[in-house]
Amino acid sequence: xxxxxxxxxxxxxxxxxxxxxxxxxxxxxxxxxxxxxxxxxxxxxxxxxxxxxxxxxxxxxxxxxxxxxxxxxxxxxxxxxxxxxxxxxxxxxxxxxxxxxxxxxxxxxxxxxxxxxxxxxxxxxxxxxxxxxxxxxxxxxxxxxxxxxxxxxxxxxxxxxxxxxxxxxxxxxxxxxxxxxxxxxxxxxxxxxxxxxxxxxxxxxxxxxxxxxxxxxxxxxxxxxxxxxxxxxxxxxxxxx
Amino acid sequence: xxxxxxxxxxxxxxxxxxxxxxxxxxxxxxxxxxxxxxxxxxxxxxxxxxxxxxxxxxxxxxxxxxxxxxxxxxxxxxxxxxxxxxxxxxxxxxxxxxxxxxxxxxxxxxxxxxxxxxxxxxxxxxxxxxxxxxxxxxxxxxxxxxxxxxxxxxxxxxxxxxxxxxxxxxxxxxxxxxxxxxxxxxxxxxxxxxxxxxxxxxxxxxxxxxxxxxxxxxxxxxxxxxxxxxxxxxxxxxxxx
Numbered sequence: 001x002x003x004x005x006x007x008x009x010x011x012x013x014x015x016x017x018x019x020x021x022x023x024x025x026x027x028x029x030x031x032x033x034x035x036x037x038x039x040x041x042x043x044x045x046x047x048x049x050x051x052x053x054x055x056x057x058x059x060x061x062x063x064x065x066x067x068x069x070x071x072x073x074x075x076x077x078x079x080x081x082x083x084x085x086x087x088x089x090x091x092x093x094x095x096x097x098x099x100x101x102x103x104x105x106x107x108x109x110x111x112x113x114x115x116x117x118x119x120x121x122x123x124x125x126x127x128x129x130x131x132x133x134x135x136x137x138x139x140x141x142x143x144x145x146x147x148x149x150x151x152x153x154x155x156x157x158x159x160x161x162x163x164x165x166x167x168x169x170x171x172x173x174x175x176x177x178x179x180x181x182x183x184x185x186x187x188x189x190x191x192x193x194x195x196x197x198x199x200x201x202x203x204x205x206x207x208x209x210x211x212x213x214x215x216x217x218x219x220x221x222x223x224x225x226x227x228x229x230x231x232x233x234x235x236x237x238x239x240x241x
Numbered sequence: 242x243x244x245x246x247x248x249x250x251x252x253x254x255x256x257x258x259x260x261x262x263x264x265x266x267x268x269x270x271x272x273x274x275x276x277x278x279x280x281x282x283x284x285x286x287x288x289x290x291x292x293x294x295x296x297x298x299x300x301x302x303x304x305x306x307x308x309x310x311x312x313x314x315x316x317x318x319x320x321x322x323x324x325x326x327x328x329x330x331x332x333x334x335x336x337x338x339x340x341x342x343x344x345x346x347x348x349x350x351x352x353x354x355x356x357x358x359x360x361x362x363x364x365x366x367x368x369x370x371x372x373x374x375x376x377x378x379x380x381x382x383x384x385x386x387x388x389x390x391x392x393x394x395x396x397x398x399x400x401x402x403x404x405x406x407x408x409x410x411x412x413x414x415x416x417x418x419x420x421x422x423x424x425x426x427x428x429x430x431x432x433x434x435x436x437x438x439x440x441x442x443x444x445x446x447x448x449x450x451x452x453x454x455x456x457x458x459x460x461x462x463x464x465x466x467x468x469x470x471x472x473x474x475x476x477x478x479x480x481x482x
Binding site: 042 | 276277278279280281282283284285313349351352353361362364365371372373374375376377378402403404405410428429435
Protein backbone atom coordinates (compact mmCIF):
# COMPACT_ATOMS: atom_id res chain seq x y z
CA UNK A 1 0.00 0.00 0.00
CA UNK A 2 0.86 3.64 -0.14
CA UNK A 3 2.40 4.04 3.30
CA UNK A 4 4.46 0.91 2.93
CA UNK A 5 5.68 2.24 -0.41
CA UNK A 6 6.65 5.54 1.16
CA UNK A 7 8.33 3.80 4.05
CA UNK A 8 10.33 1.55 1.78
CA UNK A 9 11.32 4.48 -0.37
CA UNK A 10 12.38 6.38 2.71
CA UNK A 11 14.33 3.56 4.25
CA UNK A 12 16.04 2.86 0.94
CA UNK A 13 17.08 6.48 0.54
CA UNK A 14 17.74 7.49 4.13
CA UNK A 15 21.45 6.96 3.75
CA UNK A 16 21.52 8.48 0.29
CA UNK A 17 20.70 12.15 0.15
CA UNK A 18 17.89 12.56 -2.40
CA UNK A 19 17.66 16.31 -1.71
CA UNK A 20 21.39 16.88 -2.04
CA UNK A 21 21.95 20.03 -4.06
CA UNK A 22 18.33 21.14 -3.54
CA UNK A 23 17.25 24.33 -1.81
CA UNK A 24 14.27 24.07 0.53
CA UNK A 25 12.44 26.89 2.32
CA UNK A 26 10.23 26.01 5.31
CA UNK A 27 8.16 28.48 7.34
CA UNK A 28 7.20 27.54 10.89
CA UNK A 29 5.57 28.86 14.05
CA UNK A 30 3.08 31.68 14.49
CA UNK A 31 3.39 35.33 13.62
CA UNK A 32 2.86 38.06 16.21
CA UNK A 33 1.10 41.17 14.96
CA UNK A 34 1.59 44.13 17.31
CA UNK A 35 -1.33 46.08 18.77
CA UNK A 36 1.07 48.27 20.76
CA UNK A 37 4.51 47.65 22.30
CA UNK A 38 3.16 45.12 24.81
CA UNK A 39 0.10 43.59 23.12
CA UNK A 40 -0.24 41.51 20.00
CA UNK A 41 -2.51 39.22 17.99
CA UNK A 42 -1.23 35.71 17.34
CA UNK A 43 -2.10 32.26 16.10
CA UNK A 44 -1.64 29.24 18.29
CA UNK A 45 1.31 27.33 16.86
CA UNK A 46 4.17 25.60 18.61
CA UNK A 47 6.26 25.37 15.42
CA UNK A 48 6.82 21.65 16.02
CA UNK A 49 5.52 20.45 12.62
CA UNK A 50 7.41 23.12 10.68
CA UNK A 51 10.66 22.56 12.55
CA UNK A 52 10.36 18.79 11.97
CA UNK A 53 9.91 19.44 8.23
CA UNK A 54 13.06 21.56 8.14
CA UNK A 55 14.98 18.90 10.06
CA UNK A 56 13.72 16.12 7.76
CA UNK A 57 14.69 18.06 4.62
CA UNK A 58 18.16 18.67 6.04
CA UNK A 59 18.57 14.97 6.82
CA UNK A 60 17.79 14.22 3.16
CA UNK A 61 20.65 16.49 2.15
CA UNK A 62 18.82 19.73 1.32
CA UNK A 63 20.16 23.24 1.85
CA UNK A 64 17.37 24.39 4.18
CA UNK A 65 16.28 27.88 5.19
CA UNK A 66 13.84 27.78 8.10
CA UNK A 67 11.91 31.05 8.45
CA UNK A 68 10.47 30.89 11.96
CA UNK A 69 8.05 33.05 13.89
CA UNK A 70 8.37 33.32 17.70
CA UNK A 71 8.59 29.79 19.12
CA UNK A 72 10.05 28.29 22.28
CA UNK A 73 11.17 24.93 20.91
CA UNK A 74 14.71 23.85 20.09
CA UNK A 75 16.17 24.84 16.75
CA UNK A 76 16.79 21.93 14.38
CA UNK A 77 20.40 21.18 13.53
CA UNK A 78 21.83 21.71 10.09
CA UNK A 79 19.47 24.39 8.84
CA UNK A 80 19.79 28.14 8.29
CA UNK A 81 17.36 29.89 10.64
CA UNK A 82 15.81 33.30 9.98
CA UNK A 83 13.76 34.58 12.92
CA UNK A 84 10.85 36.88 12.21
CA UNK A 85 7.89 38.23 14.14
CA UNK A 86 5.19 39.50 11.74
CA UNK A 87 3.66 38.16 8.51
CA UNK A 88 5.23 41.01 6.54
CA UNK A 89 8.67 40.12 7.92
CA UNK A 90 8.05 36.45 7.12
CA UNK A 91 7.16 37.18 3.49
CA UNK A 92 10.26 39.38 3.09
CA UNK A 93 12.46 36.62 4.56
CA UNK A 94 10.94 33.98 2.26
CA UNK A 95 11.49 36.18 -0.81
CA UNK A 96 15.05 36.79 0.31
CA UNK A 97 15.64 33.03 0.63
CA UNK A 98 14.57 32.36 -2.99
CA UNK A 99 15.37 30.67 -5.34
CA UNK A 100 14.27 27.31 -3.99
CA UNK A 101 13.29 23.92 -5.36
CA UNK A 102 10.72 23.27 -2.66
CA UNK A 103 8.83 25.74 -0.44
CA UNK A 104 6.77 24.40 2.45
CA UNK A 105 4.61 26.93 4.26
CA UNK A 106 3.84 25.35 7.62
CA UNK A 107 3.71 28.59 9.64
CA UNK A 108 0.40 29.71 11.13
CA UNK A 109 0.51 33.20 9.66
CA UNK A 110 -1.93 35.73 11.09
CA UNK A 111 -4.42 36.63 8.36
CA UNK A 112 -4.83 40.10 9.76
CA UNK A 113 -2.67 42.68 11.45
CA UNK A 114 -3.67 45.80 13.34
CA UNK A 115 -3.83 48.55 10.71
CA UNK A 116 -1.93 51.12 12.76
CA UNK A 117 -0.18 49.72 15.86
CA UNK A 118 0.17 52.20 18.73
CA UNK A 119 3.74 53.29 19.34
CA UNK A 120 3.15 53.52 23.11
CA UNK A 121 1.12 51.27 25.40
CA UNK A 122 -2.61 51.94 25.07
CA UNK A 123 -3.85 53.01 28.52
CA UNK A 124 -6.95 51.48 29.96
CA UNK A 125 -9.29 54.18 31.10
CA UNK A 126 -12.24 53.31 33.29
CA UNK A 127 -14.41 55.88 31.57
CA UNK A 128 -13.58 54.92 27.98
CA UNK A 129 -14.96 52.02 26.01
CA UNK A 130 -12.40 49.39 24.97
CA UNK A 131 -10.42 50.46 21.90
CA UNK A 132 -11.71 49.35 18.51
CA UNK A 133 -9.07 47.37 16.67
CA UNK A 134 -9.08 48.15 12.96
CA UNK A 135 -7.54 45.20 11.16
CA UNK A 136 -5.84 45.09 7.78
CA UNK A 137 -5.29 41.99 5.68
CA UNK A 138 -1.78 40.55 5.86
CA UNK A 139 0.11 39.49 2.74
CA UNK A 140 -0.79 35.93 1.72
CA UNK A 141 2.65 34.28 1.73
CA UNK A 142 1.55 30.95 0.21
CA UNK A 143 -0.42 32.63 -2.59
CA UNK A 144 2.28 35.20 -3.29
CA UNK A 145 4.96 32.56 -3.77
CA UNK A 146 2.69 30.02 -5.51
CA UNK A 147 1.68 32.63 -8.07
CA UNK A 148 5.12 34.10 -8.76
CA UNK A 149 5.58 34.45 -12.53
CA UNK A 150 9.33 34.34 -12.22
CA UNK A 151 11.25 32.20 -9.76
CA UNK A 152 8.30 30.15 -8.48
CA UNK A 153 9.68 27.07 -6.67
CA UNK A 154 8.79 23.93 -8.68
CA UNK A 155 7.00 22.48 -5.64
CA UNK A 156 4.94 24.76 -3.40
CA UNK A 157 3.28 23.14 -0.38
CA UNK A 158 0.78 24.92 1.86
CA UNK A 159 -0.74 23.94 5.18
CA UNK A 160 -4.37 24.31 6.17
CA UNK A 161 -5.28 24.26 9.85
CA UNK A 162 -9.01 23.82 10.07
CA UNK A 163 -11.54 23.20 12.81
CA UNK A 164 -14.41 22.00 10.60
CA UNK A 165 -15.01 20.72 7.03
CA UNK A 166 -11.26 20.12 6.89
CA UNK A 167 -10.96 18.52 3.44
CA UNK A 168 -13.52 20.82 1.79
CA UNK A 169 -11.75 23.94 3.07
CA UNK A 170 -8.38 22.51 2.02
CA UNK A 171 -9.60 21.70 -1.51
CA UNK A 172 -10.75 25.29 -1.89
CA UNK A 173 -7.38 26.46 -0.60
CA UNK A 174 -5.41 24.25 -3.01
CA UNK A 175 -7.24 25.86 -5.95
CA UNK A 176 -7.44 29.48 -4.76
CA UNK A 177 -3.79 29.73 -3.72
CA UNK A 178 -2.24 28.01 -6.71
CA UNK A 179 -0.28 25.62 -4.46
CA UNK A 180 0.81 22.20 -5.69
CA UNK A 181 -0.02 20.42 -2.46
CA UNK A 182 -1.98 21.26 0.67
CA UNK A 183 -1.37 19.43 3.94
CA UNK A 184 -4.59 19.78 5.92
CA UNK A 185 -5.19 19.00 9.55
CA UNK A 186 -8.01 19.27 12.03
CA UNK A 187 -6.55 21.35 14.83
CA UNK A 188 -9.66 20.79 16.97
CA UNK A 189 -8.98 17.04 16.95
CA UNK A 190 -8.95 15.37 20.37
CA UNK A 191 -5.37 14.17 19.73
CA UNK A 192 -4.31 17.76 20.55
CA UNK A 193 -2.52 18.81 17.38
CA UNK A 194 -1.75 22.35 18.54
CA UNK A 195 1.27 22.15 20.81
CA UNK A 196 1.20 18.35 20.79
CA UNK A 197 3.56 15.74 19.37
CA UNK A 198 1.14 13.97 17.02
CA UNK A 199 -0.74 14.89 13.89
CA UNK A 200 -3.31 13.38 11.54
CA UNK A 201 -3.17 15.01 8.12
CA UNK A 202 -4.73 14.86 4.68
CA UNK A 203 -2.44 15.38 1.68
CA UNK A 204 -4.21 17.11 -1.19
CA UNK A 205 -2.55 17.05 -4.61
CA UNK A 206 -3.84 17.38 -8.16
CA UNK A 207 -4.27 13.60 -8.04
CA UNK A 208 -6.69 13.66 -5.12
CA UNK A 209 -6.83 13.38 -1.34
CA UNK A 210 -4.86 10.96 0.82
CA UNK A 211 -5.88 10.72 4.46
CA UNK A 212 -2.93 9.58 6.51
CA UNK A 213 -3.34 7.85 9.87
CA UNK A 214 -2.37 9.57 13.09
CA UNK A 215 1.39 9.56 13.58
CA UNK A 216 4.10 11.66 15.21
CA UNK A 217 4.91 15.08 13.73
CA UNK A 218 8.38 13.69 13.02
CA UNK A 219 6.87 10.90 10.90
CA UNK A 220 4.52 13.33 9.11
CA UNK A 221 7.56 15.46 8.27
CA UNK A 222 9.62 12.54 6.99
CA UNK A 223 6.79 11.35 4.76
CA UNK A 224 6.05 14.78 3.31
CA UNK A 225 9.70 15.53 2.61
CA UNK A 226 10.34 12.08 1.14
CA UNK A 227 7.34 12.54 -1.14
CA UNK A 228 8.56 15.99 -2.09
CA UNK A 229 11.99 14.62 -3.00
CA UNK A 230 10.39 11.95 -5.21
CA UNK A 231 8.12 14.53 -6.83
CA UNK A 232 11.05 16.83 -7.52
CA UNK A 233 12.98 13.95 -9.11
CA UNK A 234 9.98 13.27 -11.40
CA UNK A 235 9.75 16.94 -12.38
CA UNK A 236 13.46 17.02 -13.21
CA UNK A 237 13.23 13.80 -15.22
CA UNK A 238 10.22 15.14 -17.14
CA UNK A 239 12.03 18.40 -17.83
CA UNK A 240 15.08 16.50 -19.09
CA UNK A 241 13.07 14.36 -21.52
CA UNK B 242 22.25 52.83 52.51
CA UNK B 243 18.99 51.21 51.62
CA UNK B 244 20.27 48.46 49.34
CA UNK B 245 22.99 47.49 51.77
CA UNK B 246 20.39 47.35 54.53
CA UNK B 247 18.20 45.11 52.40
CA UNK B 248 21.12 42.94 51.46
CA UNK B 249 22.23 42.53 55.06
CA UNK B 250 18.72 41.74 56.12
CA UNK B 251 18.47 39.14 53.37
CA UNK B 252 21.79 37.51 54.12
CA UNK B 253 21.00 37.41 57.83
CA UNK B 254 17.66 35.74 57.24
CA UNK B 255 18.39 33.53 54.26
CA UNK B 256 18.90 30.50 56.46
CA UNK B 257 15.99 31.43 58.65
CA UNK B 258 12.62 31.34 56.93
CA UNK B 259 10.98 34.74 57.54
CA UNK B 260 7.95 33.73 55.47
CA UNK B 261 7.51 30.40 57.21
CA UNK B 262 3.80 29.88 57.91
CA UNK B 263 2.85 32.63 55.43
CA UNK B 264 0.72 32.12 52.33
CA UNK B 265 1.83 33.96 49.20
CA UNK B 266 0.01 34.18 45.85
CA UNK B 267 2.01 35.23 42.78
CA UNK B 268 0.61 35.68 39.26
CA UNK B 269 2.99 35.41 36.31
CA UNK B 270 3.13 35.35 32.51
CA UNK B 271 0.67 36.68 29.97
CA UNK B 272 -2.96 35.80 29.44
CA UNK B 273 -4.24 34.61 26.07
CA UNK B 274 -7.68 35.85 25.09
CA UNK B 275 -9.23 33.76 22.29
CA UNK B 276 -10.47 35.32 19.06
CA UNK B 277 -11.39 31.88 17.70
CA UNK B 278 -9.94 28.38 18.26
CA UNK B 279 -6.63 29.28 16.58
CA UNK B 280 -6.22 33.02 17.12
CA UNK B 281 -5.80 35.05 20.30
CA UNK B 282 -4.81 38.39 21.75
CA UNK B 283 -1.90 38.39 24.18
CA UNK B 284 0.57 40.51 26.09
CA UNK B 285 4.28 40.04 25.68
CA UNK B 286 5.51 38.43 28.89
CA UNK B 287 8.00 35.65 29.44
CA UNK B 288 6.90 35.08 33.03
CA UNK B 289 10.52 35.29 34.21
CA UNK B 290 9.98 38.03 36.82
CA UNK B 291 6.83 36.41 38.23
CA UNK B 292 8.37 32.96 38.41
CA UNK B 293 11.45 34.40 40.16
CA UNK B 294 9.17 36.06 42.73
CA UNK B 295 7.43 32.76 43.44
CA UNK B 296 10.78 30.98 43.77
CA UNK B 297 12.13 33.68 46.10
CA UNK B 298 9.06 33.52 48.34
CA UNK B 299 9.36 29.73 48.53
CA UNK B 300 13.03 30.01 49.50
CA UNK B 301 12.00 32.29 52.38
CA UNK B 302 9.69 29.56 53.65
CA UNK B 303 6.33 30.69 52.26
CA UNK B 304 3.52 28.41 51.12
CA UNK B 305 3.37 29.73 47.53
CA UNK B 306 0.65 29.43 44.91
CA UNK B 307 1.90 30.53 41.48
CA UNK B 308 -0.96 31.28 39.08
CA UNK B 309 0.67 31.27 35.68
CA UNK B 310 -0.53 32.14 32.20
CA UNK B 311 0.95 30.32 29.17
CA UNK B 312 4.76 30.47 29.45
CA UNK B 313 7.60 28.37 28.11
CA UNK B 314 10.03 28.72 31.02
CA UNK B 315 10.85 26.16 33.68
CA UNK B 316 8.56 25.88 36.66
CA UNK B 317 10.12 26.95 39.96
CA UNK B 318 10.60 24.26 42.56
CA UNK B 319 8.67 24.17 45.80
CA UNK B 320 5.59 26.08 44.72
CA UNK B 321 2.02 25.06 43.91
CA UNK B 322 1.38 25.90 40.23
CA UNK B 323 -2.05 26.66 38.78
CA UNK B 324 -1.99 27.04 34.99
CA UNK B 325 -4.54 29.33 33.38
CA UNK B 326 -5.05 30.87 29.97
CA UNK B 327 -7.41 33.86 30.19
CA UNK B 328 -7.76 36.78 32.61
CA UNK B 329 -11.09 35.44 33.83
CA UNK B 330 -9.48 32.07 34.62
CA UNK B 331 -6.60 33.85 36.38
CA UNK B 332 -8.94 35.84 38.63
CA UNK B 333 -10.88 32.68 39.51
CA UNK B 334 -7.63 30.87 40.37
CA UNK B 335 -6.42 33.77 42.55
CA UNK B 336 -9.71 33.89 44.46
CA UNK B 337 -9.55 30.14 44.94
CA UNK B 338 -6.02 30.44 46.36
CA UNK B 339 -7.12 32.93 49.05
CA UNK B 340 -6.63 33.55 51.93
CA UNK B 341 -3.08 34.88 51.62
CA UNK B 342 -0.73 37.10 53.57
CA UNK B 343 0.90 38.53 50.46
CA UNK B 344 -0.42 38.74 46.90
CA UNK B 345 1.96 39.80 44.12
CA UNK B 346 0.39 40.41 40.73
CA UNK B 347 3.26 40.21 38.25
CA UNK B 348 1.28 38.74 35.33
CA UNK B 349 0.75 40.84 32.22
CA UNK B 350 -3.01 40.43 32.13
CA UNK B 351 -4.78 41.40 28.91
CA UNK B 352 -6.95 44.43 29.66
CA UNK B 353 -9.44 43.37 27.01
CA UNK B 354 -10.82 40.16 25.65
CA UNK B 355 -12.83 39.53 22.50
CA UNK B 356 -16.47 40.00 23.52
CA UNK B 357 -17.73 36.86 21.74
CA UNK B 358 -14.97 34.49 20.57
CA UNK B 359 -15.86 32.46 17.45
CA UNK B 360 -16.33 28.77 18.15
CA UNK B 361 -14.88 27.82 14.74
CA UNK B 362 -11.97 29.32 12.83
CA UNK B 363 -12.92 32.60 11.15
CA UNK B 364 -12.40 32.13 7.41
CA UNK B 365 -10.56 34.73 5.44
CA UNK B 366 -12.61 35.74 2.43
CA UNK B 367 -11.00 37.78 -0.34
CA UNK B 368 -14.23 39.69 -0.88
CA UNK B 369 -14.93 40.56 2.72
CA UNK B 370 -13.33 43.24 4.82
CA UNK B 371 -11.28 42.02 7.81
CA UNK B 372 -13.51 41.14 10.76
CA UNK B 373 -14.14 43.83 13.34
CA UNK B 374 -13.05 42.69 16.78
CA UNK B 375 -15.41 43.90 19.47
CA UNK B 376 -13.51 43.98 22.73
CA UNK B 377 -14.82 43.77 26.26
CA UNK B 378 -12.97 44.86 29.39
CA UNK B 379 -11.40 42.04 31.37
CA UNK B 380 -11.75 41.83 35.15
CA UNK B 381 -9.09 43.91 36.93
CA UNK B 382 -7.41 41.26 39.10
CA UNK B 383 -5.20 43.65 41.09
CA UNK B 384 -8.06 46.05 41.81
CA UNK B 385 -10.51 43.27 42.64
CA UNK B 386 -8.22 41.73 45.25
CA UNK B 387 -6.85 45.05 46.58
CA UNK B 388 -10.40 46.28 47.22
CA UNK B 389 -11.80 43.12 48.77
CA UNK B 390 -13.76 44.03 51.89
CA UNK B 391 -13.34 40.61 53.37
CA UNK B 392 -10.20 38.52 53.07
CA UNK B 393 -7.98 41.16 51.49
CA UNK B 394 -4.34 40.03 51.80
CA UNK B 395 -2.50 42.39 54.22
CA UNK B 396 0.06 43.18 51.49
CA UNK B 397 -1.10 43.59 47.89
CA UNK B 398 1.61 44.31 45.30
CA UNK B 399 0.88 45.24 41.68
CA UNK B 400 3.16 45.56 38.69
CA UNK B 401 3.06 48.34 36.09
CA UNK B 402 4.69 47.74 32.73
CA UNK B 403 4.97 51.09 31.03
CA UNK B 404 6.59 52.46 27.89
CA UNK B 405 6.51 56.15 28.83
CA UNK B 406 6.02 58.35 31.92
CA UNK B 407 6.70 55.23 33.96
CA UNK B 408 6.60 56.68 37.49
CA UNK B 409 3.67 59.01 36.78
CA UNK B 410 1.57 56.16 35.39
CA UNK B 411 2.57 53.92 38.29
CA UNK B 412 1.63 56.57 40.90
CA UNK B 413 -1.79 56.81 39.33
CA UNK B 414 -2.06 53.03 39.39
CA UNK B 415 -1.07 52.78 43.08
CA UNK B 416 -3.93 55.10 43.98
CA UNK B 417 -6.63 53.91 41.58
CA UNK B 418 -6.19 50.20 42.30
CA UNK B 419 -5.91 50.39 46.07
CA UNK B 420 -2.65 48.41 46.03
CA UNK B 421 -0.09 48.78 48.83
CA UNK B 422 2.90 48.73 46.50
CA UNK B 423 3.45 49.06 42.77
CA UNK B 424 6.59 47.75 41.10
CA UNK B 425 6.96 49.76 37.89
CA UNK B 426 9.26 49.11 34.99
CA UNK B 427 9.97 50.61 31.60
CA UNK B 428 9.45 47.72 29.21
CA UNK B 429 10.71 49.80 26.29
CA UNK B 430 14.10 50.13 28.02
CA UNK B 431 17.13 49.21 25.91
CA UNK B 432 18.12 46.57 28.50
CA UNK B 433 15.35 44.42 26.97
CA UNK B 434 13.11 43.79 29.95
CA UNK B 435 10.51 41.77 28.04
CA UNK B 436 11.86 38.25 27.64
CA UNK B 437 15.25 39.30 29.05
CA UNK B 438 17.09 38.38 32.23
CA UNK B 439 17.48 41.86 33.71
CA UNK B 440 15.16 44.51 35.03
CA UNK B 441 15.28 48.07 36.36
CA UNK B 442 12.31 48.85 38.56
CA UNK B 443 10.81 51.58 40.69
CA UNK B 444 9.13 50.57 43.94
CA UNK B 445 6.19 52.81 44.81
CA UNK B 446 4.79 52.65 48.34
CA UNK B 447 2.83 55.04 50.51
CA UNK B 448 6.24 56.35 51.63
CA UNK B 449 7.33 57.38 48.16
CA UNK B 450 9.29 56.14 45.16
CA UNK B 451 12.52 54.15 45.22
CA UNK B 452 14.32 53.74 41.90
CA UNK B 453 16.44 50.60 42.01
CA UNK B 454 19.47 50.14 39.77
CA UNK B 455 19.42 47.61 36.94
CA UNK B 456 19.86 44.08 38.26
CA UNK B 457 18.88 40.51 37.38
CA UNK B 458 15.24 39.51 37.66
CA UNK B 459 16.35 37.04 40.33
CA UNK B 460 17.80 39.89 42.41
CA UNK B 461 14.70 42.05 41.88
CA UNK B 462 12.59 39.13 43.12
CA UNK B 463 14.76 38.53 46.19
CA UNK B 464 14.64 42.20 47.17
CA UNK B 465 10.89 42.53 46.70
CA UNK B 466 10.12 39.37 48.65
CA UNK B 467 12.57 40.23 51.43
CA UNK B 468 10.97 43.66 51.74
CA UNK B 469 7.53 42.05 51.75
CA UNK B 470 8.56 39.70 54.56
CA UNK B 471 9.85 42.63 56.63
CA UNK B 472 6.69 44.63 55.96
CA UNK B 473 4.49 41.71 56.98
CA UNK B 474 6.46 41.32 60.20
CA UNK B 475 5.86 45.02 60.97
CA UNK B 476 2.13 44.68 60.27
CA UNK B 477 1.92 41.67 62.59
CA UNK B 478 3.87 43.46 65.32
CA UNK B 479 1.63 46.53 65.01
CA UNK B 480 -1.48 44.36 65.16
CA UNK B 481 -0.18 42.61 68.27
CA UNK B 482 0.47 45.82 70.14
